[in-house]
Every structure is written in C-alpha cells, then in structure tokens.
Amino acid sequence: MTAIKILFGTESGNAELVADDITDTFTDAGVKAETIAMEDFDIADLPGAGTIVVITSTYGEGELPATTEPFQRAILDTRPDLSDLRFAAFGLGDSTYETYNNAIDVLTADLAGLGARQIGETGRHDAVSGESFTDGAVTWAKSIVDAL
Amino acid sequence: MPASPSVEQFGPTVAVIGSGPSGCYTAQFLRKELADAEITVFEALPVPYGLVRYGVAADHQGTKAVARQFDRMFERSAVTFVGNTRIGVDISFEELTSAFDIVVIATGLPSDRQLTIPRDEGAHVVGAGQVLRTLNSFPEEAALANEPLDGELGEDLIVVGQGNVAVDVVRLLTKGSHHLTGSDIDDRALDLLRPNPPKTVRVIGRSPASNAKFDLAMLRELCGIDTLAVQVEGLDESEQGPAVDLLREAVQKAASVDTQDRTVLTFHFEAVPTRIRQEDARTVLEVTGPSGDTDSYVADTVITAIGFCQPDDTRDDVPVAAWSGAHVYRVGWLDRNGRGNIAENRKHAQTVARSIVADLADGRIPRKGASGLATVLPQLHSSTVGFDGWLAIDEAERSAADAHRCRRKITDLDEMVAIAHSAGQSS
Numbered sequence: 001m002t003a004i005k006i007l008f009g010t011e012s013g014n015a016e017l018v019a020d021d022i023t024d025t026f027t028d029a030g031v032k033a034e035t036i037a038m039e040d041f042d043i044a045d046l047p048g049a050g051t052i053v054v055i056t057s058t059y060g061e062g063e064l065p066a067t068t069e070p071f072q073r074a075i076l077d078t079r080p081d082l083s084d085l086r087f088a089a090f091g092l093g094d095s096t097y098e099t100y101n102n103a104i105d106v107l108t109a110d111l112a113g114l115g116a117r118q119i120g121e122t123g124r125h126d127a128v129s130g131e132s133f134t135d136g137a138v139t140w141a142k143s144i145v146d147a148l
Numbered sequence: 149m150p151a152s153p154s155v156e157q158f159g160p161t162v163a164v165i166g167s168g169p170s171g172c173y174t175a176q177f178l179r180k181e182l183a184d185a186e187i188t189v190f191e192a193l194p195v196p197y198g199l200v201r202y203g204v205a206a207d208h209q210g211t212k213a214v215a216r217q218f219d220r221m222f223e224r225s226a227v228t229f230v231g232n233t234r235i236g237v238d239i240s241f242e243e244l245t246s247a248f249d250i251v252v253i254a255t256g257l258p259s260d261r262q263l264t265i266p267r268d269e270g271a272h273v274v275g276a277g278q279v280l281r282t283l284n285s286f287p288e289e290a291a292l293a294n295e296p297l298d299g300e301l302g303e304d305l306i307v308v309g310q311g312n313v314a315v316d317v318v319r320l321l322t323k324g325s326h327h328l329t330g331s332d333i334d335d336r337a338l339d340l341l342r343p344n345p346p347k348t349v350r351v352i353g354r355s356p357a358s359n360a361k362f363d364l365a366m367l368r369e370l371c372g373i374d375t376l377a378v379q380v381e382g383l384d385e386s387e388q389g390p391a392v393d394l395l396r397e398a399v400q401k402a403a404s405v406d407t408q409d410r411t412v413l414t415f416h417f418e419a420v421p422t423r424i425r426q427e428d429a430r431t432v433l434e435v436t437g438p439s440g441d442t443d444s445y446v447a448d449t450v451i452t453a454i455g456f457c458q459p460d461d462t463r464d465d466v467p468v469a470a471w472s473g474a475h476v477y478r479v480g481w482l483d484r485n486g487r488g489n490i491a492e493n494r495k496h497a498q499t500v501a502r503s504i505v506a507d508l509a510d511g512r513i514p515r516k517g518a519s520g521l522a523t524v525l526p527q528l529h530s531s532t533v534g535f536d537g538w539l540a541i542d543e544a545e546r547s548a549a550d551a552h553r554c555r556r557k558i559t560d561l562d563e564m565v566a567i568a569h570s571a572g573q574s575s
Contacts, residue, residue: 011494012214012491013173013176013214013217014213014214015215016217017217017220060365061364062366065491066491094210097365109157109498127210127211127213128210130209130330130554132216134215
C-alpha cells in the first residue's frame with residue numbers, strides 16, 4: 001500500500017505539528033504515512049492518491065491559511081475527478097469565533113463536491129479547550145486508523 | 149581556551165541568538181533543510197520563547213500554544229537550547245561569530261516606542277509592552293532600562309495607539325479577574341496595577357475607524373466584555389466597514405444599559421496627540437482632531453502602544469550595527485522594525501532560512517570548519533540552562549498554579565536557575 005499522504009496547510013506551524021502526530025499514530029498502527037505540506041503537493045497527483053488526510057487551521061475571519069488557500073484554489077480551478085479519492089479531515093480552530101473551524105469545512109465540501117469520499121468524522125481541535133494539539137490529533141487518528 | 153575540535157564537522161554550525169518565535173522558527177526551517185547542521189539557540193533568560201511567553205496576552209493561551217512546536221524541536225530535532233546566556237556579556241559577539249559558521253540574530257525589539265511630542269517631566273506615561281510584560285510576570289532584573297511599574301495605573305486611563313497591543317492592554321486591565329480563568333496572568337501584578345477596574349479608558353489613534361490597525365477579531369472580543377460600555381468619537385456617519393459596524397453595535401448596546409458599574413471605553417479616531425502635560429497630580433493629553441480643533445483629556449496614566457524599538461542606552465547585549473558579517477543574518481522584529489505577528493514572522497523566518505541555505509549552496513558563506521558549541525561552551529559561565537532545565541521550570545510553574553490559573557510563572561531569575569539545575573541538567 002502506498003503511504004497515506006498527510007497534507008497540511010498552516011500559518012503558525014500548528015497544523016504541521018498535528019500532521020506529524022497523525023503520521024506517527026498511523027505509523028505506530030502499522031499504516032504507512034508521510035507528512036507533506038500542501039504548498040509542496042502537486043494537485044495533478046490528487047486523483048490517483050488513493051487515501052489522504054487533509055489538515056488545516058482557520059485564520060482571521062474564517063479564512064484559509066496562506067498555504068491552504070492555493071491548494072484549495074488549484075482544486076477549484078482544475079476541477080479534477082476525485083471519485084477514486086478517499087480522505088479524512090482534521091481542523092484546528094478557536095470556538096470563540098463564529099467561523100469556528102470554517103477552513104476544514106470549506107475544504108471537505110470542495111473535495112466531496114468533486115466526488116471524493118470522506119472517511120470518518122472531521123476531527124476538530126479547539127484552542128479554547130486547553131487540550132494539547134497532540135492529544136486531540138492522536139485521539140482522532142486512533143479513531144479512524146482502522147477505517148483507512 | 150577553546151577546545152580543539154576532535155571531530156570534523158560535517159554540517160555547518162549555526163548559532164541563533166534569541167529563542168522567541170522568529171529565532172525558533174528559523175532553527176526549525178534550517179533543521180529541515182540542513183540535516184547535518186549543528187544548531188544552537190542561545191537565550192538571555194533562563195526560559196525560552198520570548199514574546200510567546202512575555203508578550204502574547206495571558207488570556208490568549210491558544211496563541212501561546214505555538215510553543216509546543218518549539219518544545220518538540222528541542223526535544224526531537226537535535227536543536228540545542230542554551231539559556232541564561234547573554235551574547236555580548238557572557239561571551240562577546242566576535243567570539244560567537246568566530247566559533248560558528250552562521251549566526252542568526254533574533255533578539256527582537258525590547259523597548260516601547262515613545263511619543264516624540266512635548267511632555268512635562270511629571271506626566272505619568274508608561275509603555276504598553278511594559279504593562280503586558282509585567283502582567284506576564286517578566287523578571288524585573290532582566291528588564292532593559294525601564295523603571296518597574298510599582299503602583300496603580302489609576303481610575304482614568306488613556307491608551308495611545310490602535311493596534312492589537314493597545315487592545316490587549318485595554319482588555320486585560322478592564323476584564324474582571326474571574327474572567328481570566330485558565331490564564332497565567334500575574335495576579336499580584338494585576339492587583340497592583342488595577343486593584344479595581346478603571347472608571348474610564350480612552351483609546352486614541354490617528355486613523356479613521358475603518359483603517360485602524362487592530363484585528364477585527366480583537367475588537368469583537370473587546371466589545372463583547374460585559375463590564376464595558378463602549379463610546380466612539382470621531383466616527384463619521386459616512387464611514388463603513390465591519391469594524392465600524394461592530395463599534396456602532398457596541399455603542400447602541402451601551403446606550404441601553406446603566407453604565408454606573410461599568411468601565412466607559414471611548415475610542416477616539418482621527419485624533420493626533422500633540423502634547424502631554426502634568427496638571428495637579430494628573431496627566432493631560434492634548435490632541436488635534438480631523439478639522440484642526442484641539443481637545444484635552446485628563447487621566448492618571450497615559451499608556452503608549454505605538455510600536456517597539458531598541459533601548460536608548462547602549463548596552464553590551466543589544467545588537468549594534470557592528471554585529472554584522474558575511475555569515476550574520478537578522479530575522480523577525482529586529483529586521484522588520486517591529487512589524488508582524490507570529491504567523492508573519494514565521495514566513496520571514498522561512499525566507500531567511502532559505503537565503504541561508506542558498507548562500508551555503510552557492511559558497512557565499514566562508515566555511516572555516518568552526519566547531520560551534522564545542523568551542524563556545526567552555527567559555528560560558530556554569531549557570532547556563534539547557535532544555536531539560538526549562539522543562540523543570542515549566543513543570544514547577546504549572547504545578548504552582550491555583551485552580552483558576554494554568555500556571556504561576558516564576559519571576560526570580562536565581563530561582564529559575566536553581567530549579568533548572570536541580571533537575572540535574574545544565575547545558
């Protein structure tokens with residue numbers, strides 16, 4: 001099985017930390033995974049990627065971070081057929097905002113709209129909760145690793 | 149006497165001066181690109197992370213969580229932390245640059261910028277950075293220049309500036325102590341500076357409301373505090389935009405409540421400060437409005453939130469123009485005149501790291517086979533603090549917190565060092 005690509009988009013690097021935690025959790029469970037920055041991923045590889053995980057924080061007024069936005073825009077511009085793609089999703093947000101975890105929801109809707117199928121529930125980390133990123137990411141990753 | 153290197157350096161040696169976000173992000177990016185490099189982050193204080201710890205407001209723990217990335221870097225990525233070490237004092241800059249192939253200066257801008265308008269000597273003016281630092285338990289002995297804040301700021305406050313720092317100061321000084329649950333605010337300092345919430349706060353800035361520099365989310369958070377009654381001056385009817393809408397909504401809400409027990413918070417837009425006078429025991433700020441008319445506002449303290457700069461007095465541990473060279477780089481606020489939040493400085497750190505990698509690849513950095521830490525460590529005093537030492541301090545602070553706080557920071561430098569060393573670790 002090819003390694004599952006754990007794609008992250010970030011502003012302050014927190015989503016990358018989460019990506020690494022998810023990669024580690026999968027690896028420990030015997031599932032090959034690799035962390036890749038969205039800015040380093042070629043959209044042309046998306047349709048044939050098999051299974052991926054997308055991770056992003058929400059920034060400013062519900063916006064996509066600077067490294068998620070081009071990824072999302074490229075998907076919308078090229079509109080690939082993603083009917084062979086399965087994905088899981090995890091978002092970092094802050095529930096004091098109305099637009100809590102908006103970015104991950106935007107991304108999952110875009111992927112689903114092009115035929116991709118989501119595995120499991122969208123994981124969410126809330127900055128207000130005081131929970132560590134690692135605890136949130138690892139708990140979620142363990143909950144879906146069997147479904148991959 | 150420098151130790152002679154017994155092992156040939158395969159990768160370059162890198163010294164980062166300053167463990168705030170800019171320095172740590174630079175180390176992070178360099179580690180990704182240069183697997184063989186020896187990377188050391190030096191820090192003047194016994195504790196790392198700079199403004200994440202001492203600048204970001206105590207009730208914004210979510211923002212402070214970036215420190216987890218840096219913890220992981222020191223724990224897992226072979227980046228060494230050398231704390232309680234002041235470059236320029238404990239070791240000269242020249243000795244450092246001769247011992248390392250690459251030096252990155254990430255020391256930030258420690259002082260509050262001052263207003264340059266005429267000011268009476270007895271006027272009470274303090275910097276917002278100093279207020280935030282004090283509420284963040286910054287060790288007084290380590291402070292550059294300033295007199296410590298040692299008394300009440302008073303019932304009537306004026307904040308000059310319209311950025312996020314101004315909003316942080318207003319929020320922390322007006323928020324009830326019970327609304328600071330989960331924070332690591334210095335309760336003793338808060339009680340000293342404001343034993344009671346202020347009666348009035350004016351926020352004065354030269355921009356119109358639609359152009360003010362504070363983030364919308366920060367303004368929204370502030371206007372949501374139910375112990376405030378918001379007023380606005382200098383807001384033209386024709387002005388539009390989300391900030392303007394928010395303010396109008398807040399003003400409307402305030403108009404329908406009894407403001408007797410609230411802090412009246414007034415935003416003054418398009419107001420340019422022209423003079424600070426002392427009158428009786430109070431401080432008076434004179435401003436000029438958009439049509440040229442002048443107003444004066446009386447307060448107990450004027451707090452300036454107009455940016456940051458290098459300290460005035462010359463000190464050995466402050467970077468000067470002479471701290472330069474073919475292999476010397478600057479990153480973060482030091483290089484950007486105090487501009488940029490954490491995410492923006494992460495991007496800057498990425499840019500600087502990339503230029504270092506490119507310079508190395510193109511042979512622009514003289515490789516002197518410098519043995520970095522091995523040369524420098526023997527020259528340092530015995531009280532340096534390693535990463536395990538920081539972890540011991542971190543644990544002690546979290547354990548000392550009461551039920552409503554997430555940590556009680558240690559303010560005494562000697563105590564920090566003692567805890568660090570009792571963990572059995574020094575660099």
